[in-house]
Amino acid sequence: MKEKFSTKITIFPCFCLHGILQRRSATFQKSQNMKNIFLFAAWLFICPVLYAQPQPINLEAVLTLGGAQNLTIEEYRHRQALAAAGLARAREWWLPDLSAGISTHQLNGAALNGNGKFYLGIEQRSLWAGVQAEARWDFADGIFKTNAAKRRAEAMQFFSKAERNKALLETIETYYDFLAAQLSWQAWQQLAAQADSIARQVEVQVQAGLRYESEGFLAKANLSHLKVEALNSRAAFGKATAALVRLLDLGPGTALVSTDTLLEIVKLETGNWGIEAAPPISQFPISNFTTAHEPRPEMQGMNLNLQALQAERKTTTTGLLLPELQVNAYASRFGGLFGEVRPVDAAAFPNPDVLYPTEALNVSLVWRIPLGRLAYAGELKQYDARIGIQQVQIKQQQAQINEEIIVAREQLLAAKEQMDVAKQGSELAGEALRQSMQRQELGTVRPFEILQAQEVFIKTRLDYVRAVAAHNKAQYGLWVAMGGDL
CATH class of the missing domain: 2.20.200 (Outer membrane efflux proteins (OEP))
Structure with a gap:
């Protein structure tokens, strides 16, 4: 599997927006110095408490742990061993x-x-x-059934590979959800802390008669809203953590924290199905899907099972002559x-x-x-019926794979457009925040307006984070749908 990484998107971990979020109006700068120092020290204390002895993890570690400890993968290892044992037993037929x-x-x-x-x-x-x-x-039984057992053992290898890909794909998707939830929680925590600081400023100004009491109520209401958003993000992060812990078969209650501070745009080589300059999937001729399913291990495994049935069928025809x-x-x-x-x-x-x-x-x-x-040819008819069922299931699997390819590619196209739109919105919000802070230095803007600009900026950045996560999940999904191995 080849990976190409393009533009890196820096996402704000703890304090990465500190320079933006901690600026103050010149008239309040002197009185806020001690508050800024206190908030900074408080964050240094709170962050380790929130992540009490977490286990650091990244995408590489997730793939390693997922391949070694995932219970579905472990189950299919045993299934593969069972099929190999069946082949060994079938080969015993010639020994006295x-x-x-x-x-x-x-x-x-x-x-x-x-x-x-x-x-x-x-x-x-x-x-x-x-x-x-x-x-x-x-x-008859010795030759043909041994051949069938060999085909089934080979088929189970492909089925094990398919289940491994599915399990790792689910783990990758869960990891990106986990990472996006972690970044979202950190962002809302920072914004809530900033809103608390501004609410305190407004309260002091209200008591001094410099602002209306309604402005103080509005600042406190906004702080409550941001705290709720932070709590929702924390709940989403906890849910994503629990899902990742389950897939990695870690101990219950294991705390995880991602060490990835950069959310990279993943691009995997998918041959002619690459995303660059690709037309909508609806414009692709149907002939492009006639062979797209062939590299999938599920198809290879099902075809081998069909060959196994055809080999066993010979015990009722050619085998009668032996x-x-x-x-x-x-x-x-x-x-x-x-x-x-x-x-x-x-x-x-x-x-x-x-x-x-x-x-x-x-x-x-x-x-x-x-x-x-x-x-009556009852046994022969049974084999013919089983072969017919297997052929229908192969066609069903082929149709399902084609659907997976279409869905994965459409998701990739949509995610790419979402990234472009989200990036543009983030740039506009960043420029608006920059101009608001310039006006703050001139004393022509209210602190609450700065908070609103910061909130919009963070929301657009989170939109970009979610778009990149969706793009990466769709990229891995298309890779697996096209028969790639993880």
Whole structure:
């Protein structure tokens, strides 16, 4: 994955707007010096308390932790291991079963002879000790089902990759929401602190008879509004933190703080689907979407599952022509249980032993003819139905991927326009704030007007922050939609 970073947008962390927010009218400058020092010291004390022992984090750390600790990714690692174990088990079909042990036989009474007559008063005592090998090679099931298991194991690798991309994409989007919420909270806190300072100034002027009492009420009401905005931002930041903690599988109650003080515009290489100079998606010919889904791991995994079904289907067609080979062999010591054997031809074996070496080998080659399968073809029809379902699901997945590409690209186009509009608005608000502060130095503007200009400036900057965050999320979304890996 290649990344290109363009224009950097500096977002105000604690005190980065200090030079703008702390200017005062020349007539109040002397009386406000001690207040400014007090506010600065208070912020130095409050900020560490608000972020009590937080865990610093950035996008690189999020991707590292997300890839290692995300529970969805961990689940699919186990699913992939399960599929690999299934393939290993399927490959066991050609190996025989070995056994070793001892077997005894004792019979007292009657025994049936092969000619239908009975032997009476029989006493049989025998001992068998040895090793045995049994093998049953069903070439149809062994070959075709092993091939199917191999396809499924490969498919699970692609599905695991797809789920990893989805999980990391969700983590990236949550991180950008978390970062935007953190910057928003810090900005509203700064503005509320500035509003508190101005409200105190206005209150002093009201008591001195320099301003109307209504102006003091208005300043206090505005301070309450900004405090509410700061509290709302804090709640949004807490919610975003909890979501990020869940995705990273961190301990409950873990405090996080982003170390990213720059919100960069991300640009990922997406080939012909890049955003630069691209027409609206509605103007693209349909033919552009016929192959756009192919790089997606979901499509590769589903196609492999289709191949697995087609391989298993051959057990009901070509597999009927393949035989089954059965082999049974053993080598043992066989003889009497508590004494010497009694040979049938005692004259030929005048000195019998207790145990004698014995070997046997049985081989059979069998062609099975399943009449039920030939007459009704039920199993074959089942495979045909499963293959048909899989083909429909592949088409559904293809349509869904095309939709994801369209949506991601349209979101990227919209976010790019939002950034342009928000940047223009931020520049205008910044110029308005600069001019208001110049008039403040001349004593021709009220402090409350400065606060309003600062509020508008911060709002436009936050609009820009949200637009950049939306752009970056859409850029990563398009990257994944086009089959890129995270």
